[in-house]
Amino acid sequence: MALTFAALIFSHIYLYLYDTVKVLRYVRKFNFSGPEVHWLGMQLFAIPVSILAGALVFKANQMSGDGTLGSGFFKGYSLGAAACGAMVLHFILHLSVxxxxVKPLGDADEGHTSISFAEAAKTNPATYLSMNPIHCLRSKYILKHNPPQVFYAPGKEELAKTNPSIGAFYEFHGNSPKAKK
Incomplete structure (x- = not known):
């Protein structure tokens, strides 16, 4: 037991240090509040709730007998099959609902529309291309784009230049004196 707890403590310390270094040195920007994260959470919630459905079948079977272990209506493999069947049925039902x-009601309320990459990149400087340092260096030194793709850094959005031929659509229009009006 002590060895298990020591391994858990060591792994928690390792994960804490790894995440701290990663966040402070290598991650440019976070967005935890998007609808994709919420949707994935609702889908993943089907797993523990399905396990609860299987446990409910197991416990209901236990209560259908005289109270001793294994005295219910289902016994042996039929009990396992009933519990697994309840889990699978609930999982499918959860994801289907x-x-x-939920998805059609949410889309009607929020008014989601699909937009092109160019339209999205006009308002957001952090794209796949602008956050890829190799692509930015290749654009400047090898392909010699004019203007080249500028590497995105939070707070330095005014450095981005528009060049639709390479997929750079963002141009800063803020209060900075460097910004083009």
Missing amino acids: LEFV
């Missing part, structure tokens, strides 16, 4: 009931 999310897909066919």
